[in-house]
Amino acid sequence: MDRKTFLKLSATTVAGASMLPGCGLFDEPEMLIDSVEQLEQSAFTITKFNRKKIMVTKLDGEWVIFSLICRHKKCTVAYEAEIEEFACPCHEGRYDKLGRVLDGPPPGPLRRFKWEIRAGKLWVLNEFA
Numbered sequence: 001m002d003r004k005t006f007l008k009l010s011a012t013t014v015a016g017a018s019m020l021p022g023c024g025l026f027d028e029p030e031m032l033i034d035s036v037e038q039l040e041q042s043a044f045t046i047t048k049f050n051r052k053k054i055m056v057t058k059l060d061g062e063w064v065i066f067s068l069i070c071r072h073k074k075c076t077v078a079y080e081a082e083i084e085e086f087a088c089p090c091h092e093g094r095y096d097k098l099g100r101v102l103d104g105p106p107p108g109p110l111r112r113f114k115w116e117i118r119a120g121k122l123w124v125l126n127e128f129a
Contacts, residue, residue: 027050028049028126029125029126030116030123030124030125031049031050032122032123033045033047033056033065033115033122033123033124034121034122035120035121035122036117036120036122037120039056039122040058043057043081044056044057044079044081045057046068046079049113049124049126050126052067052068052069052076053067053068053069053076054066054067054068054113054124055068055079056124059097059098063115063122064099065112065113065114065115065124066099066110066112066113067111067112067113067128068086068110069110069111070088070090070091070093070106070110071093071101071106071107071108071109071110071111072088072090072091072093072105072106072107073090073091075088075089075090075091076089077089077093077095077110084096084097085097085102086099086110088106091104091105092104093106095110099111099112111128111129112128112129113125113126113128113129114127114128114129
């Protein structure tokens, strides 16, 4: 393979890989969410980490950071606080407040990110728990 073909193929591969969900090629390894004090003032916080929605909450006294990406077709789920469930708009998948599948086609629970507290601030890590 000549140099020009190799470079073209390499650029195409890198560009294509960066589009794959969860590839992580250009993803940040971690992100500051907020101070623990600020986060504790609400039941949950929804933000974006590496271009995808996440939800930060406390369950049984422990921080949990859910990926809001459905395990079935990678649609973004919505949290319905009044019934404490996550709902996927694409194929009617439903998860309970712990992220476990209640109904529909999802093959597994919502993923949870690892996290750390540093100097009173909550950080999300680009690793699943």
